[in-house]
Amino acid sequence: MLWSRQCFIRAAVVGTILLCRPDLSGAHQQFQSPTPRPSPAASASPSPMPGTVEKPTQPELLVIIDPSHGGDDKGVVFAPHVFEKDLTLAVARLLRKELQDRGIAAHLLRDSDFSIPLERRAELCNQQRPSLYIAVHAGEPGKGVRVYIPILPPVQQSVNGFLPWEAAQGPELKNSNAIAGAVTRELKKKDIKALEMKAFLRPLNNIVAPAIAVELAADRSDPHSLESARLQTAVATAVASGIAQARNQLGARK
Amino acid sequence: MIPRHFQITISFLLAAILIAGIFIITLRHSEETKTQQGLAAGPQAPEAQGKEETIAVLVAYDEDMALRWRKTEAFMPDERDLRARAALRAVLAQYQQSPSPHPLASGADIKDVYLLNDDTLLVDTTAPFADGHPSSVLLEEMTLTSLIETLAANVPGITRVKFLVDGKERQTLAGHVDLMNFYQLSAVHELAKEFE
Numbered sequence: 001m002l003w004s005r006q007c008f009i010r011a012a013v014v015g016t017i018l019l020c021r022p023d024l025s026g027a028h029q030q031f032q033s034p035t036p037r038p039s040p041a042a043s044a045s046p047s048p049m050p051g052t053v054e055k056p057t058q059p060e061l062l063v064i065i066d067p068s069h070g071g072d073d074k075g076v077v078f079a080p081h082v083f084e085k086d087l088t089l090a091v092a093r094l095l096r097k098e099l100q101d102r103g104i105a106a107h108l109l110r111d112s113d114f115s116i117p118l119e120r121r122a123e124l125c126n127q128q129r130p131s132l133y134i135a136v137h138a139g140e141p142g143k144g145v146r147v148y149i150p151i152l153p154p155v156q157q158s159v160n161g162f163l164p165w166e167a168a169q170g171p172e173l174k175n176s177n178a179i180a181g182a183v184t185r186e187l188k189k190k191d192i193k194a195l196e197m198k199a200f201l202r203p204l205n206n207i208v209a210p211a212i213a214v215e216l217a218a219d220r221s222d223p224h225s226l227e228s229a230r231l232q233t234a235v236a237t238a239v240a241s242g243i244a245q246a247r248n249q250l251g252a253r254k
Numbered sequence: 255m256i257p258r259h260f261q262i263t264i265s266f267l268l269a270a271i272l273i274a275g276i277f278i279i280t281l282r283h284s285e286e287t288k289t290q291q292g293l294a295a296g297p298q299a300p301e302a303q304g305k306e307e308t309i310a311v312l313v314a315y316d317e318d319m320a321l322r323w324r325k326t327e328a329f330m331p332d333e334r335d336l337r338a339r340a341a342l343r344a345v346l347a348q349y350q351q352s353p354s355p356h357p358l359a360s361g362a363d364i365k366d367v368y369l370l371n372d373d374t375l376l377v378d379t380t381a382p383f384a385d386g387h388p389s390s391v392l393l394e395e396m397t398l399t400s401l402i403e404t405l406a407a408n409v410p411g412i413t414r415v416k417f418l419v420d421g422k423e424r425q426t427l428a429g430h431v432d433l434m435n436f437y438q439l440s441a442v443h444e445l446a447k448e449f450e
Contacts, residue, residue: 068429069429073429075389075429076388076389076390076429077389084389118425118426137391137430139389139390139391139392139393139430140316140388140390140392140393141316141317141319141390141392141393142319142392146391146392148391151441151444151445152441166434166435197392197448198444198445198448199391199395199430199431199445200395200398200431200432200435200437200441200445201391201430201431201432202425202426202430202431202432202434205432205435213391215390215391215392217392
């Protein structure tokens with residue numbers, strides 16, 4: 001009896017403090033929307049997504065660009081000092097500029113050299129409720145650009161209205177296909193060899209918005225070809241044009 | 255004063271011990287070298303279990319970014335899990351040839367295969383299979399598609415496959431393609447058509 005009375009008094013005191021101290025009661029909001037946690041190697045780097053901190057206005061369309069790899073994760077090593085992580089960041093920055101020039105808001109998941117775990121990339125993207133997620137990769141073999149769309153397991157049953165994490169992409173798959181088609185067409189229009197393919201590529205399946213990946217391809221015989229600023233700009237321009245063409249499929253942010 | 259014949263006997267015994275010691279050290283060294291060479295080598299030829307069969311394997315060709323069916327001879331046991339391992343090793347043996355159509359790291363092999371509920375297969379690969387795999391969306395996807403499609407062709411009834419690396423789960427094969435999920439064979443069939 002005495003114990004339950006003490007508990008009641010403690011609960012009342014804590015509740016009063018929380019009501020009087022909005023700074024403390026807001027702690028749960030920080031938990032729901034945590035800021036990105038880059039790897040220790042990147043602790044000195046700027047915040048990866050300024051948009052998570054200040055959101056004065058919500059643009060109608062928002063594209064999240066994910067330069068793959070980073071930090072210790074170099075990705076493909078094309079040649080000494082030619083890493084996939086650097087090429088993807090360079091192309092992602094160009095793509096952001098091209099999209100902004102077309103009036104489409106775009107954020108990078110990382111804007112410097114640090115690693116983000118794959119699951120965290122999906123979380124960061126989903127928190128922003130974007131209109132499109134686009135991952136940028138570079139790899140062997142071949143030439144041109146490969147545009148990937150996710151493959152989902154055939155059965156995607158929701159449990160109490162929630163989709164499984166691995167099938168979160170399900171409802172947006174049709175839009176992802178449409179956007180990949182538009183991007184591929186624009187690349188071909190610019191005389192860039194383009195191939196549309198499906199892939200079990202993480203974290204595409206975990207994204208709750210239309211999601212595609214573009215992979216710039218290089219042959220082993222020509223490992224430095226992807227460093228060409230001209231090629232990178234041409235690809236970024238074509239991809240941005242494709243996204244602009246597919247505005248109807250993107251829809252407004254939820 | 256030690257008798258002369260006793261001195262001679264002791265000398266012979268010491269010499270025999272010395273020679274035996276040197277022989278044992280040499281033997282041990284040569285065995286260690288053999289073991290290391292065996293570990294570093296690619297997949298061993300399938301154990302001579304079961305009868306020799308001509309099986310179909312789906313082989314990845316990096317040069318033209320394609321997957322093609324090839325016939326090869328392999329010893330195929332009757333047990334489904336052993337049969338699955340033999341089929342997977344037959345594919346990897348194709349990649350260890352020189353010149354290789356789809357080079358994989360030395361030591362890339364299948365450690366074990368576990369059959370669950372008759373339709374799900376857990377494939378445990380060696381660490382070099384993933385650690386030394388070329389990092390590329392396309393190349394990683396070609397490796398997994400060739401292995402899974404070969405399984406489907408030679409071990410009927412399998413509907414789901416999951417890959418482990420050295421007994422543990424890993425997020426991706428080499429930074430891109432998913433290893434956390436179970437691969438549904440129907441989805442992989444769909445993907446394989448793109449490489450034809």
